[in-house]
Amino acid sequence: MSTRKTKSETVPRQPAVRRARTTKAAADAPAEPVVVESPSAPVMSAAPTSPVSTSGDEIIRADEVFKAFDIGTQMVLVLKGVTFSVERGDFMVLFGASGCGKSTLLHILLGLEPPTKGTITFLNEDMYAGRSEDDRAQFRKHHIGMVYQQSNWVKSLTVLENVAFPMMLLGEDKTKSLEKAYDTLKVMKMENWAHYHPMELSGGQQQRVAVARAIITDPEVLVADEPTGNLDYEAGQNLMYLLNDLNHMGKTIIMVTHDLEYIRYSKTALNMKDGRIEGVYRDQDKEALESKLTYKKADFSVLEHKQ
Ligand SMILES: Nc1ncnc2c1ncn2[C@@H]1O[C@H](COP(=O)(O)OP(=O)(O)OP(=O)(O)O)[C@@H](O)[C@H]1O
Numbered sequence: 001m002s003t004r005k006t007k008s009e010t011v012p013r014q015p016a017v018r019r020a021r022t023t024k025a026a027a028d029a030p031a032e033p034v035v036v037e038s039p040s041a042p043v044m045s046a047a048p049t050s051p052v053s054t055s056g057d058e059i060i061r062a063d064e065v066f067k068a069f070d071i072g073t074q075m076v077l078v079l080k081g082v083t084f085s086v087e088r089g090d091f092m093v094l095f096g097a098s099g100c101g102k103s104t105l106l107h108i109l110l111g112l113e114p115p116t117k118g119t120i121t122f123l124n125e126d127m128y129a130g131r132s133e134d135d136r137a138q139f140r141k142h143h144i145g146m147v148y149q150q151s152n153w154v155k156s157l158t159v160l161e162n163v164a165f166p167m168m169l170l171g172e173d174k175t176k177s178l179e180k181a182y183d184t185l186k187v188m189k190m191e192n193w194a195h196y197h198p199m200e201l202s203g204g205q206q207q208r209v210a211v212a213r214a215i216i217t218d219p220e221v222l223v224a225d226e227p228t229g230n231l232d233y234e235a236g237q238n239l240m241y242l243l244n245d246l247n248h249m250g251k252t253i254i255m256v257t258h259d260l261e262y263i264r265y266s267k268t269a270l271n272m273k274d275g276r277i278e279g280v281y282r283d284q285d286k287e288a289l290e291s292k293l294t295y296k297k298a299d300f301s302v303l304e305h306k307q
């Protein structure tokens with residue numbers, strides 16, 4: 001590892017801040033961690049503010065969020081002053097290189113991991129101040145649906161029962177929960193699979209069921225971390241159509257992806273780089289970004305053709 005010093009903007013007045021040597025890495029290469037050679041908490045200043053939306057009906061707001069992980073005697077600064085907001089009805093796609101902090105940011109938004117500094121405001125309430133882990137878990141149950149790359153199923157339960165489970169956790173009666181689960185599976189065009197066990201389904205089918213389970217309680221926000229990560233191209237596209245439909249029905253969605261092609265389904269695209277928000281793209285900016293990506297792709301295919 002190089003001993004080159006980083007700029008002091010994110011960890012000012014720290015004695016020894018080291019960063020891995022920059023290489024001409026591929027887009028997917030791990031982001032560089034900033035390593036602080038001190039067991040003490042890093043002093044974090046306000047980094048240059050990221051673009052923030054100001055209009056509309058705000059559901060989530062992250063303000064100057066920093067996250068450092070304690071690893072032995074070192075602190076690794078993963079988020080370096082992230083500020084942005086999500087409006088009701090948005091379809092936000094968060095993209096960036098592996099290791100840049102996307103999942104960490106999602107976990108913080110979801111109340112799973114407190115920020116080292118900064119605040120998360122969710123439905124006008126502070127996600128962390130004065131809230132225990134149990135309070136946050138309750139909040140999640142009511143307001144957030146989650147889909148991951150790989151779903152955790154209760155293997156002894158059928159598809160229908162798995163989807164009904166979050167309703168029952170909210171105290172809803174079993175028969176009503178199962179009825180609602182069936183209706184939700186219908187929206188996903190998965191009702192014919194209701195009495196199978198989830199592990200008997202294909203990856204794409206499982207993800208559709210996972211979305212049903214995530215939205216059965218009608219949460220304000222659906223959060224998906226690489227939901228297409230394990231799917232082939234067609235199943236990935238189908239899942240994106242489904243998410244697109246849900247967004248058109250009014251569901252607010254935040255999705256993390258590696259696949260830049262999915263930016264076209266978003267209303268807002270957020271580019272993360274090395275723990276910061278590098279760019280927020282909406283409207284014409286997003287169109288410009290998309291055409292840039294299409295151009296690159298086209299260019300790439302020409303190169304492939306020549307070989
Ligand atoms: N609990 C933890 N303890 C220590 N380090 C962590 C922890 N969680 C994440 N990190 C580190 O934070 C950095 C960002 O991780 P994160 O999972 O947020 O990246 P990511 O952008 O989601 O990457 P990917 O696209 O590969 O999923 C990584 O260097 C990771 O090792």
Ligand SMILES: [Mg+2]
Nearest residue numbers: 102103104225
């Ligand atoms: Mg991740």
